[in-house]
Amino acid sequence: MLTYCMRKRLCRVNSNLLQFYKHYGKSSDGGSDPASSMMQLLQRRFFIPPEDYHAVSLLKGKACAYGPLGVDLKRNMLEQWWSSMVRSRPQVFGISTLHGVGDKGAGEVEDLSKESKLVRRRQPFRTSLLQGALAQYIPSLELMNRKLPFGLAETGLCYRPEEDDSDAIGCSAEVTEASLVWFCSFRTSLQWLDYWTQHRLQWWRKFALGPSDFSMCDVQDDELIDGASRGAKVLYKFPWGTETLETLWMFSEAELLKRHPSNQAKLECRDGKKAVVPHVLSLGANMDRGVLAVLLNSLQDIQKVDNKQRLHQRTVLKLHPTLAPVKVALDMGKGSTSELRQVCEGLLHELLEVGISAWPGYMDTTHSSMDKLHTKYDEMGVLFTVMVGENTLENGLLLVRNRDTTVRETMHISEIREFILKCISKAENI
């Protein structure tokens, strides 16, 4: 259960969360609502640090500090985004812009007094990645020989101090955004908005255990931001209500003209034989909220009755194999410790060599039962648990347990690497 202080702060902040906690927070079973049990799991299993204010930030869709498993999950998600949006598309180019904004044209202000320099230096930070992409539009034109459509992509931190103003304390103003800014002709812009909205929804669903929790909707006219003529959103149904993971905005050519006011000719691209100033689609995903959505979506409580009629509950983080931060945990059974350890070390390096992230469970010498071990690895979302035992020293055989089926297979140590690579690549190609 979340601490009282944390829950109190959460409630003050967000009316959806408030309703959620009113409803579920005081449940008689001691707080087994999905959000608070998820937060405990994340703290316990090295996804986020144990201090509550990190959990609060994450619940509010902001960045928090991440522990080893959280870092790898977020890295894997950003890597998948980059690979699907940039690396596989010849018309999309990656860029990176500064976090501080407003130092543009600083070359012209050499004569400022010391004082105004000091004021300028306390520059504001970017609140989205759109402006940076618009700034790099002109040099990027050469990349495609002024041919439409093309896009500029960037992932990185943005600052949102303006949201829920009264409660910024104890909660980060940082958000990790993944942004594509897409330049296209007016006549194709509606089709592109449609294409990208569908694509983005499918991308999120690709990694989901429950795809129907991800949905999309059009932005209503009264919600449109300044300059946008249309918009769409990708949503996730959190336990406390629906929130936005990603927003798509359609802007006219005015957006580029505003950014580069004296340069209309320099802005023009070829649309067939016509020269036009492109329209702008801006896609921006909140990857911190995305991390939380993917985590909640993959959490499964499984109840089982054993043959003595006792009820067992298993909590499994069924993260998609591509996203799972740890693919394999390596542990050793009883037996001659130093020899088993050597086998584990050798196998670990074999796995790491081919990029399979492996957890050195054998280094933890506090002996815990197999049940406890499986509980731990299930909560970490580890795909396979490999047990090296006395047997392995004799005949090279290992026990490999599958997270999703809980089936234990015997396998030769020489086969394990290929077996795991195949499982992951199979999951990727579905």
Place this chain on the structure above:
Amino acid sequence: MLTYCMRKRLCRVNSNLLQFYKHYGKSSDGGSDPASSMMQLLQRRFFIPPEDYHAVSLLKGKACAYGPLGVDLKRNMLEQWWSSMVRSRPQVFGISTLHGVGDKGAGEVEDLSKESKLVRRRQPFRTSLLQGALAQYIPSLELMNRKLPFGLAETGLCYRPEEDDSDAIGCSAEVTEASLVWFCSFRTSLQWLDYWTQHRLQWWRKFALGPSDFSMCDVQDDELIDGASRGAKVLYKFPWGTETLETLWMFSEAELLKRHPSNQAKLECRDGKKAVVPHVLSLGANMDRGVLAVLLNSLQDIQKVDNKQRLHQRTVLKLHPTLAPVKVALDMGKGSTSELRQVCEGLLHELLEVGISAWPGYMDTTHSSMDKLHTKYDEMGVLFTVMVGENTLENGLLLVRNRDTTVRETMHISEIREFILKCISKAENI
């Protein structure tokens, strides 16, 4: 040549750079000094945007905005760092911390007045990644069951507004750091400092065309930062003088005690059978300055006399195959445009599918001579240029030009993917 304004600003800032420009800047050949010709190349070839203040930031070892090629070069370097420091080491765990610091314990300040909340909210930003790692030390202890040594790694932006104070305008205060914080016992700390210094030097040299430009030195006693008992540096010999790429500091257990003053027992680890508070080694590399060092190190001017006794100059960016942002450029010769284009598109997707970054040169329909094309791709550091021609439609044969040897080979279209993968993996394993 750099613009006059840019050079003037540069000179004011850095006395090494000043000497450099005094010496070389007014050279009679119109400014062919390596730094300014490099900056022009980077602007021309999509590594950085064309505005001079980006070049100034980079020359000063700060982050700048990056264009598509710069982004990929920096990504590849950070990826190599992560793979060598984190992914291949079971005792090193990745973490991520917030950019803003000072909101720790915010839960305890609920009663602050509105005014002091506003003051607090304008929180300072991190200047290094060390403090974040020290903060995550206690929860990380469980990862290794309190066994030494282990490390916490992070890459990300830091803010250095305090350096060269008078000239922060027009130059970023942002620096991308790659940091490992290594916890070990006092009795092994000197050995570890030695190990890591050697390792880091070798890492930089691994990608170098001229490894001897990278060197290391011990930090003198009067240069030690607060709390450090020893230090070492990895240096690069820039054209204007030697600068620091990476710093290694050795701290005693006092560093952890200072960060967690009331928790000595919670800080203790096992060193064999003794319980000790670990000593701390902090490694921090400036990856923006690293990008510039790698670029300058790989720049080669090659002069050739042809059989008519004419002098030709070739500028090649001989980036290490693993780091090169573009591995293959795809272009098409004269012939039936739409058919050749289809072949190019098919081949491009085949390459992108297996993660070979390919440049869609065939999309640029301004016909330029082969010489111009090679000049462009050599300056972009592209490993192979593949030409699809009429021939390809008939018998599937392509021309493949090697950046480093300039040799052109004929190859069947079905072999090209394997050929390139082999070349890259061969270079990685040297």
